[in-house]
Amino acid sequence: AQSVAQPEDQVNVAEGNPLTVKCTYSVSGNPYLFWYVQYPNRGLQFLLKYITGDNLVKGSYGFEAEFNKSQTSFHLKKPSALVSDSALYFCAVGPSNDYKLSFGAGTTVTVRA
């Protein structure tokens, strides 16, 4: 069985400060890892993914994430947060030998001006 944990329901940061959204996972075999963002009344939008290769993955809107195999983590980061980054963020994991993705419960990010 596979699972994703996003330990923080909410993250609050000031604009211009670094933003980190945490994610840990459990999966059999090699993981495929994703981050998605959901704005109010919208569907999820893909931000970035880790499939293989470099542990540091760069994605849309200045976001990046680091795959850490030993800690089974895939934290999302942005060096300087914007008010427009305020949204609900989902981490997702799927095994390389199956088709199902499991999503975390989501973390609400609020960036104050």
Added chain:
Amino acid sequence: DSGVTQTPKHLITATGQRVTLRCSPRSGDLSVYWYQQSLDQGLQFLIQYYNGEERAKGNILERFSAQQFPDLHSELNLSSLELGDSALYFCASSASGENNNEQFFGPGTRLTVL
């Protein structure tokens, strides 16, 4: 705009009724996924189709069924509706349906069961 369309946007119905949600994937995408998003359950994977065939099944109730048609659009049928079925239902599509493909989500159908 992801290129995935879903109809209707909103649906209000009564307990015991049956509804059909429709999804058109992005042009060229062969795989369609259905998800249910509710406050208490979060985002739950229901089912995946690839080129007309069921590929993976998640937490889909027996009262729910889906299919993907030859033109690749998909329908999710929900029957004997209960109050707890009230949720946002998302459709997503991807190119090949493999787990290493990102999924593109539609805007969702908000179902309210009264």
